[in-house]
Amino acid sequence: MAHRRVQFQLGVVLAFALARGFVAAAQTADQAWLPQHHGYLRTEIPYAVRALGPGLLERSAAQELFRGIEDLTAASSYLGDSNLNGQTIVGTAREVRTAFPKLEIPNDLGPDEYWFKQTQYKGRALLVVAGGDERGAIYGVFSLLRSVYLSETLLYAGHRERPAMPIRWVDEWDNPDGIVERGYAGRSIFFEGGNVRNDLAPVSEYARLLASVGINGVNVNNVNAAPQLLDADHIRQLARIADAMRPWGVRLALSVDVASPQKIGGLATYDPLDPSVRAWWTAKANEIFALIPDFAGFTVKADSEGQPGPASYGRTPADAANTLAAALEPHGGVVLYRAFVYNHHLDWRDPKADRARAAYDIFHPLDGKFAANVVVQIKEGPIDFQAEEPVSPLFAGLEKTNAAMELQITQEYTGQQRHLVYLAPMWKEVLDFDLRAEGRSTPVKEIIAGSSFKRTLGGMVGVASVGRDGWLGSPLALANLYAFGRLAWDPNLSPETIATEWTRQTVSTDPEVVGTVVKMLMQSWPAYVNYTGPLGMQTLTDITGSHYGPNIEASENNGWGQWHRADHLGVGMDRTVATGTGFVGQYPPDVARIYESLATTPDDLLTFFHHVPYTYKLHDGKTVIQYIYDSHYEGAEQAAELGREWATLEGKIDQKLYQDMHGRLVYQAGHAVVWRDAIVQYFLKLSGIPDEMGRAGHYPGRLEAEDAKLTGYKIIDVTPWEDASGGKAVACAEKSCTAEWTWHGPAGRFNIAVQYFDLQGGVAKFTLDINGHPAATWTADATLPSRRPNGDNSTRYTVHNLDLKHGDLLRIEGTPDCPDQAALDYIEVTPVPPQS
Numbered sequence: 001m002a003h004r005r006v007q008f009q010l011g012v013v014l015a016f017a018l019a020r021g022f023v024a025a026a027q028t029a030d031q032a033w034l035p036q037h038h039g040y041l042r043t044e045i046p047y048a049v050r051a052l053g054p055g056l057l058e059r060s061a062a063q064e065l066f067r068g069i070e071d072l073t074a075a076s077s078y079l080g081d082s083n084l085n086g087q088t089i090v091g092t093a094r095e096v097r098t099a100f101p102k103l104e105i106p107n108d109l110g111p112d113e114y115w116f117k118q119t120q121y122k123g124r125a126l127l128v129v130a131g132g133d134e135r136g137a138i139y140g141v142f143s144l145l146r147s148v149y150l151s152e153t154l155l156y157a158g159h160r161e162r163p164a165m166p167i168r169w170v171d172e173w174d175n176p177d178g179i180v181e182r183g184y185a186g187r188s189i190f191f192e193g194g195n196v197r198n199d200l201a202p203v204s205e206y207a208r209l210l211a212s213v214g215i216n217g218v219n220v221n222n223v224n225a226a227p228q229l230l231d232a233d234h235i236r237q238l239a240r241i242a243d244a245m246r247p248w249g250v251r252l253a254l255s256v257d258v259a260s261p262q263k264i265g266g267l268a269t270y271d272p273l274d275p276s277v278r279a280w281w282t283a284k285a286n287e288i289f290a291l292i293p294d295f296a297g298f299t300v301k302a303d304s305e306g307q308p309g310p311a312s313y314g315r316t317p318a319d320a321a322n323t324l325a326a327a328l329e330p331h332g333g334v335v336l337y338r339a340f341v342y343n344h345h346l347d348w349r350d351p352k353a354d355r356a357r358a359a360y361d362i363f364h365p366l367d368g369k370f371a372a373n374v375v376v377q378i379k380e381g382p383i384d385f386q387a388e389e390p391v392s393p394l395f396a397g398l399e400k401t402n403a404a405m406e407l408q409i410t411q412e413y414t415g416q417q418r419h420l421v422y423l424a425p426m427w428k429e430v431l432d433f434d435l436r437a438e439g440r441s442t443p444v445k446e447i448i449a450g451s452s453f454k455r456t457l458g459g460m461v462g463v464a465s466v467g468r469d470g471w472l473g474s475p476l477a478l479a480n481l482y483a484f485g486r487l488a489w490d491p492n493l494s495p496e497t498i499a500t501e502w503t504r505q506t507v508s509t510d511p512e513v514v515g516t517v518v519k520m521l522m523q524s525w526p527a528y529v530n531y532t533g534p535l536g537m538q539t540l541t542d543i544t545g546s547h548y549g550p551n552i553e554a555s556e557n558n559g560w561g562q563w564h565r566a567d568h569l570g571v572g573m574d575r576t577v578a579t580g581t582g583f584v585g586q587y588p589p590d591v592a593r594i595y596e597s598l599a600t601t602p603d604d605l606l607t608f609f610h611h612v613p614y615t616y617k618l619h620d621g622k623t624v625i626q627y628i629y630d631s632h633y634e635g636a637e638q639a640a641e642l643g644r645e646w647a648t649l650e651g652k653i654d655q656k657l658y659q660d661m662h663g664r665l666v667y668q669a670g671h672a673v674v675w676r677d678a679i680v681q682y683f684l685k686l687s688g689i690p691d692e693m694g695r696a697g698h699y700p701g702r703l704e705a706e707d708a709k710l711t712g713y714k715i716i717d718v719t720p721w722e723d724a725s726g727g728k729a730v731a732c733a734e735k736s737c738t739a740e741w742t743w744h745g746p747a748g749r750f751n752i753a754v755q756y757f758d759l760q761g762g763v764a765k766f767t768l769d770i771n772g773h774p775a776a777t778w779t780a781d782a783t784l785p786s787r788r789p790n791g792d793n794s795t796r797y798t799v800h801n802l803d804l805k806h807g808d809l810l811r812i813e814g815t816p817d818c819p820d821q822a823a824l825d826y827i828e829v830t831p832v833p834p835q836s
């Protein structure tokens with residue numbers, strides 16, 4: 001086989017052999033978007049690959065290039081003869097110039113920048129990948145392989161790229177015990193039982209995956225930081241993580257608890273201005289850098305959600321940030337100080353209280369007071385990763401301070417990876433949003449890249465919270481991680497382009513498949529907004545608990561401040577300057593003018609900025625209440641459509657992937673109905689205004705469990721009431737229970753959807769039988785939040801194509817498995833459309 005003849009030099013053979021070792025490990029980067037023996041390409045790439053320098057990163061780059069070429073050509077016996085004499089080299093620009101003095105290469109490549117080109121040198125083919133530094137060489141290799149794989153014609157023309165912003169990090173919210181906060185893909189790849197895991201092969205693979213899209217830093221522990229990670233033993237352990245990621249140019253960062261000097265240092269205080277505290281941090285930084293010379297820096301969550309902070313001593317975030325920054329500065333480290341600082345004990349009766357104001361109120365007055373190696377890390381919206389929020393005004397409020405944008409890749413408020421929600425379109429809206437600071441064009445992407453206010457530092461941080469279960473749990477959720485990296489590298493890319501790239505690398509290159517998957521990805525966020533919280537209401541979920549299923553009042557009457565202020569007359573928070581909380585006034589005047597006026601506020605953010613009656617008319621003349629009904633019916637239908645689109649791919653894509661996503665999308669369609677019904681019946685009851693289309697409160701074919709003939713089952717009230725049809729369900733405290741209905745409809749062929757509650761902690765069993773003949777049996781074995789029946793775990797199982805006639809007996813038997821009481825909400829009998 002031709003590819004066996006590949007020459008490989010400078011010790012890369014060894015690195016390659018090691019790489020194969022971890023490719024064989026359980027969790028690999030190849031499970032995401034990196035090539036997996038496509039082997040179809042007839043490549044002209046010279047297959048003698050070598051790194052010019054001895055550096056670790058360059059070796060990874062050469063190894064990756066070799067692996068990529070081999071992978072792309074594995075099934076091909078063709079390697080053009082001319083290639084036998086050619087070579088592919090990887091190195092820094094300086095090394096390339098020394099090795100090939102006559103070659104014309106750009107002389108101004110910056111950090112992380114790369115250039116590649118296939119040319120002739122002294123009559124032989126030469127493919128050069130040159131980096132402004134070693135990391136640039138790695139990025140160049142990944143970009144080269146991607147462009148070859150995607151058949152872009154960049155090789156001969158030559159191609160040069162540099163990242164838009166220097167900080168491109170992911171944050172992991174991993175606790176030392178192995179639990180990942182807001183992680184939906186299993187346990188930590190970094191920690192277990194209070195320590196760093198022995199097996200760090202997945203960490204190396206993760207770093208490789210991140211490097212392939214240009215991510216250069218990983219903050220490995222939860223921002224609700226565990227101080228013990230800063231003791232000497234743990235720093236030694238953390239150095240192993242840094243070692244595992246270093247070959248890919250990915251640097252380690254750590255979340256720190258600002259009270260560490262007291263909690264683990266034995267000091268009487270953690271006042272950031274106290275000399276003993278400053279000395280403690282300096283010594284700690286020295287200790288870290290002695291073991292991890294390329295340590296990236298600290299992330300800080302302070303004075304927020306119970307975390308200690310400088311406010312305890314009357315000090316400011318700048319005081320705390322600068323103390324840490326001074327300790328890191330001699331070593332080149334940075335402090336990412338989170339602007340997510342707010343009082344979660346707000347007085348909800350106070351119409352002027354407003355959590356959205358907090359970040360700007362606290363940080364804007366400190367503009368210019370932060371050290372040069374401090375970056376203020378600002379969540380994209382003023383609340384907290386909601387399905388839809390306006391852009392944080394703080395991006396425009398820090399002109400003399402470095403800023404980074406924090407967004408969430410893990411889908412805490414956006415379906416927790418059980419729902420397909422491609423977030424790039426939302427992020428892109430934020431990146432492109434023009435805040436018009438100083439009355440000129442200042443889109444967020446330019447502010448965080450540093451160009452708007454001439455800052456040298458800045459960037460994007462994505463909370464990834466990956467785990468051991470396929471990185472993000474759901475295969476299509478990986479498109480979000482990919483998109484994060486691509487946008488941090490180039491925020492001008494379109495979400496659709498990114499989705500296409502990802503799909504072609506991951507799912508298939510078949511244009512029909514690509515078209516379908518990209519369409520699904522692009523539809524998914526608008527669909528989710530439609531069935532969860534439209535018009536700027538935020539995600540109408542259980543905000544003090546799971547952040548998953550519907551729970552509309554959970555936002556109200558508590559100090560957390562995620563209020564939507566819905567009452568029987570209207571909905572929304574008045575945040576105007578004229579009559580509301582004044583939040584609108586935090587935006588630069590050109591933007592504030594738009595949000596201050598009802599007439600110019602875009603519909604999709606209406607209730608974020610204004611309290612309006614349900615009868616208020618949107619720009620197209622539809623009333624708010626009708627929009628609430630319509631968008632929820634439309635959203636649930638869009639969710640069902642995602643499943644139908646995926647179904648067209650059966651047989652055209654990998655069967656395992658097909659099955660996995662099929663199950664998820666069926667579940668999503670069912671859960672979207674739960675969301676739809678909860679919000680629609682809630683607002684119907686609250687407003688008393690009927691749905692013009694007659695759908696709200698009417699469910700054709702629905703047979704409530706509480707109306708059935710029950711044996712063993714007892715009627716229960718579901719909390720919150722809107723999470724069950726009519727607020728009630730039935731639960732079984734016996735060995736088994738039944739609910740029986742008589743079919744009074746016409747004869748025909750039907751689908752029967754059974755809506756039940758799949759509680760945590762037990763695997764209940766259900767059987768549907770018709771006239772005593774079993775039609776289906778299934779188990780409630782999903783892992784969903786909550787041990788009480790509610791919208792977190794309300795689940796739909798549909799039995800298709802059942803022939804029914806008048807008088808038939810439909811019976812569900814539920815067998816509980818403590819604590820899962822095989823609770824049932826309803827069954828819904830729908831005629832099968834004639835064509836199916």
Ligand code: GCV
Pocket residue numbers: 173181182222223224301305340384412
């Ligand atoms: C790590 C939200 C999440 C918390 C998270 C917090 C933060 O409130 O629900 O889990 O804490 O944001 O970003 O600090």
